[in-house]
Amino acid sequence: MEKVGFIGLGIMGEPMALNLLKAGFNVIAYNRTEAKADVIIEAGGENGRTPKEVAEKSDIIITIVSDTPDVHDVILGENGVIKGAKKGSVVIDMSTISPSVTKDIAAKLKMENIEMLDAPVSGGDVGAINGTLSIMVGGNSEILERCKPILEAMGKTITHCGTNGMGQTTKLCNQILVSVTNMAVSEAVLFAQKSGLDGGKMVEATKGGAAGSWQLSNLAPKMIDEDFAPGFMIDLQQKDLRLVLEAAEEIHLPLPALSYVHQLYKSNQANGEGKEGTQALYKSVKRLTPK
Amino acid sequence: MEKVGFIGLGIMGEPMALNLLKAGFNVIAYNRTEAKADVIIEAGGENGRTPKEVAEKSDIIITIVSDTPDVHDVILGENGVIKGAKKGSVVIDMSTISPSVTKDIAAKLKMENIEMLDAPVSGGDVGAINGTLSIMVGGNSEILERCKPILEAMGKTITHCGTNGMGQTTKLCNQILVSVTNMAVSEAVLFAQKSGLDGGKMVEATKGGAAGSWQLSNLAPKMIDEDFAPGFMIDLQQKDLRLVLEAAEEIHLPLPALSYVHQLYKSNQANGEGKEGTQALYKSVKRLTPK
Numbered sequence: 001m002e003k004v005g006f007i008g009l010g011i012m013g014e015p016m017a018l019n020l021l022k023a024g025f026n027v028i029a030y031n032r033t034e035a036k037a038d039v040i041i042e043a044g045g046e047n048g049r050t051p052k053e054v055a056e057k058s059d060i061i062i063t064i065v066s067d068t069p070d071v072h073d074v075i076l077g078e079n080g081v082i083k084g085a086k087k088g089s090v091v092i093d094m095s096t097i098s099p100s101v102t103k104d105i106a107a108k109l110k111m112e113n114i115e116m117l118d119a120p121v122s123g124g125d126v127g128a129i130n131g132t133l134s135i136m137v138g139g140n141s142e143i144l145e146r147c148k149p150i151l152e153a154m155g156k157t158i159t160h161c162g163t164n165g166m167g168q169t170t171k172l173c174n175q176i177l178v179s180v181t182n183m184a185v186s187e188a189v190l191f192a193q194k195s196g197l198d199g200g201k202m203v204e205a206t207k208g209g210a211a212g213s214w215q216l217s218n219l220a221p222k223m224i225d226e227d228f229a230p231g232f233m234i235d236l237q238q239k240d241l242r243l244v245l246e247a248a249e250e251i252h253l254p255l256p257a258l259s260y261v262h263q264l265y266k267s268n269q270a271n272g273e274g275k276e277g278t279q280a281l282y283k284s285v286k287r288l289t290p291k
Numbered sequence: 292m293e294k295v296g297f298i299g300l301g302i303m304g305e306p307m308a309l310n311l312l313k314a315g316f317n318v319i320a321y322n323r324t325e326a327k328a329d330v331i332i333e334a335g336g337e338n339g340r341t342p343k344e345v346a347e348k349s350d351i352i353i354t355i356v357s358d359t360p361d362v363h364d365v366i367l368g369e370n371g372v373i374k375g376a377k378k379g380s381v382v383i384d385m386s387t388i389s390p391s392v393t394k395d396i397a398a399k400l401k402m403e404n405i406e407m408l409d410a411p412v413s414g415g416d417v418g419a420i421n422g423t424l425s426i427m428v429g430g431n432s433e434i435l436e437r438c439k440p441i442l443e444a445m446g447k448t449i450t451h452c453g454t455n456g457m458g459q460t461t462k463l464c465n466q467i468l469v470s471v472t473n474m475a476v477s478e479a480v481l482f483a484q485k486s487g488l489d490g491g492k493m494v495e496a497t498k499g500g501a502a503g504s505w506q507l508s509n510l511a512p513k514m515i516d517e518d519f520a521p522g523f524m525i526d527l528q529q530k531d532l533r534l535v536l537e538a539a540e541e542i543h544l545p546l547p548a549l550s551y552v553h554q555l556y557k558s559n560q561a562n563g564e565g566k567e568g569t570q571a572l573y574k575s576v577k578r579l580t581p582k
Contacts, residue, residue, distance in 0.1 A: 099486065122391045122500050138406045159496035164489055173493045176479040177502035180500045184471030188464040191535070194542045195390065196458045197453055205450035206425045208522075209413050211468035213504030219395045232501075244482070251485045256580045257474045257548055288545045 001025060004150060007051050007074050007081070008065040008095070009036040012121070015128040016064065016094070016154045018169050021045055023153035026216075030074075051075070055084035060150055062240070067239060075105055090143055092150070094135075096120045096240055097166040099172070099247055106139070106164035115143045116274040118164055118169035121155060124232055131154045132277030136174070138167030142272045172247055175240040178232075179261045181215040184275050184280040189223045195291065199224035219279040225248040230277040234268050241265070292311040292314060295441060296349030296367050296370070298342050299356040299386070300327040303412070307355065307385070307445045309334055310500070314444035321345045321365075342366070346375035352382050352440055359388040366396055379405040381434055383441070385426075385529055389410045390459040390538055393429070397455035406434045409455055411462035412446060415523055416576045423447045429458030463538055466531040469523075469569070472506040477509075477573040479503060480514045485580070490515040514573040521568040525559050528569050532556070 001024065006017040009031040017040055020027050027045040029037045030053075037047045049072045055061050060232040063128035066232050071093055073080045081091055081239040091109055093116065094100065106116040117139035123156055135156035139146050146153075151158050161170040181202055190192075192202040203220045206212070222228070248255050262283040272288075273280045293316065297308040300322040305545065308331055311318050318336040320328045321344075339345035342365045352372050354365055361479050362384055366372045372382055382400055384407065397407040408430035418424040422524045424446035428435055429523055433533050435442075452461040479502075483493040494511045499502070513519070530554040539546050555575040562578075564571050 035562070077363070122497075122502070134496065134500050144490070145301055157496075158501060159491045159492065161496055166486075166488050166492075169483065169488045170493050170496045173479040173483050173488070174497045174500070174502045176482055177475050177497055177507060180475030180548070181472050181502070181504055182477060184468050184475065187471060187546050187549055188467040191467055191539060191544060191546065192460065192464050195457075195538065195543045197457050197460045197464070199455075201450065201452045202461050205425065205452055205461050206413075206465045206468055207446075208448060209425050209465070210505050210509070211413070211465045211472070213472055213499045213506070216468060216503070218501070247486065248482060253482060253485050255478050255482065256551060256579070257471070258478055260547060260551070290543055 002059040002150070003028065005048065005054035005061035006030070006040070007061065007063045007096070008052060009040065010064070010066070011125050012128045013064040013126065014039060016268070017045065018043055019131045020150065020153050025150065025153065028054050030058045050079035050083035051080045051081045055081040057255060059089055060147060061085060061089065062094055063091065064094040066095070068101050068276070071097050072101065072105065076108060080108060082114065083113060084144050085112070085114045090115040090117065090147060092117045092119050092147060094121055096171050097168060098243055098244065102138070102168050103165040103218055103252050115140065116164060117143055117147060120153065120167055122171065122174050131151040136161050136167045136170040138162055138164045163166070169247070172244045174241070175237070175277040176246055176255065176258050178215065179237065179241060180257045181213050182219060182281050183257065183261050183276055185213070185215045185220050186223065186285040187284060189220050190285055222277070222279045222283040226282070228273070228276040228280045230275065232264050233275055234278055234280060235274040238265050238269065245286065252271050292348040292443070294319065294341065294348060296345035296352035297321070298345060298352065300331065301355070301357070302416050303419045303460035305330060306416065308336065310422045311441065311444050312336055316444065319345050319348045326535055329431070329447045343370045343375035346372040346380070350380050350464060352380065353385055354382065356383040357386070359392050359534070361385050362388050363392065363396065368400060373400060373405065374404060376405045381406040381408065381438060383408045383410050383438060385410050385412055387462050387534065389424065389461060389534055390456040390463065393459050394456040397430070406431065408434055408438060409454060409458040411440065411442045411458055413462065413465050419445070426450070427452050427458045427461040428453045429453055429460070451571040460538070463531070463535045466528070466535055467546065467549050469506060470528065470532060471548045472504050472574050473510060473569055474548065474552050476504070476506045476511050477514065479578040480511050480573060481576055481580070510570040513568070513570045519564070519567040519571045519574070521566065523569050524566055525556050525569055525571060526565040526568060529553065529556050529560065
């Protein structure tokens, strides 16, 4: 069985690495804050002191860190994966980062005969814990076949979206869809409430037809109950929307609705609601109206 | 069995009236263009020369006409329903019109001891033909119980949303949801295409999760295939969005995303695309970008 390096033991990475161990893979883990690797060691994994060392000991190296510069760093940096990885090994980046930087990194790895897949996920920490993530993959399809058993230990729906970068592009499309659909739900709930219509009745009457969406079924009831506990946190959503807008800038694509939602989430952040769930978008739309 | 008056034999009204006949109701129909009643007479119905005459011959009077002034006219006008309706009869307005005018009309009918339900529908002409409409009802719940057999001959999901006007308010919420979710889909499809990502792959990878919606599953494939044949026509959607914005004005509620979609549909109309389906919103978003 192939040895799996795992770099980044955050809220997503830790349960994903544990699922790999459960599935029987050898896991060599690295985290910038070293103490975080203890959980993996207790569960039967190993520790590597640097991304380079992890790569030396592994056949497949997974990275899932915060943002574009972090991925650049752990893969191409001084003690990065590229310095230790064997020829023919595969880097799977499961972070959500820039599609164009992803292509650059894949090209640089390829020059060292190291393969790469971009494989960002959706489904949140619950999906990471339960191993039910959706994984959107960019890269060579044969490499994907080779890595499938590993991905299947962490996710349920694995879609091959195209060449390197297309996994990231698909993830950004996902974030456009969730954000602007959330805006549709926020405006509809407020319109109902300000009109004296019971929000729950509105959801019940509309969710089964052409107005229906995951956001309506799952977030509207939370808006109505004023339950703003995070499923997915606004601060994290904002990082993804920044990536969307940067990528859109590169291809000269105006995204007026998405941009506007990004601005309203800034109102949430300015009001100290950055750690709340994305359904708190409702509060920013509400702030536009008189009491 | 109660006698049903039916006023308005348009693209929705005609198949709805035919479904009532199929269910065994006596139908007395009226249409401004009288020849349109021929289909109903052939199917076993009667004709009334004015809304007043229809009301005289009926226990329940259904109206489904184009817009707020038309409903006002056929119910409260010179030869309107109110002039002929018996005490204790019920008017069911199934048009999509202003919630506040609906309340006024219901109050005026009530003074003559005539009951009213507002019961706008969603599901389009296909739903009208198949008798699978969603019906959103405002008004007294006992009156709704009395009218249920009639509504069940035309629709599948019947939701009691609240007092008079709340059926209309729910319908307008439905239109906010479909329009702004359509915007989410338009931006995501364009972002995918301009990034070189296969639109179909994007839909496949995202539709099962938090990004999922009826609009994504049903309209994104049409955008990708450049199939702009109408399911629901932009010109009709625009009338409903005008009603949303007028109602929002009355309650001082800003709806920035919905307003923006309304403006983009104006771009469709200005480009001669008013008779195309709402998925042509994609074309207006596309027009914002360089070729």
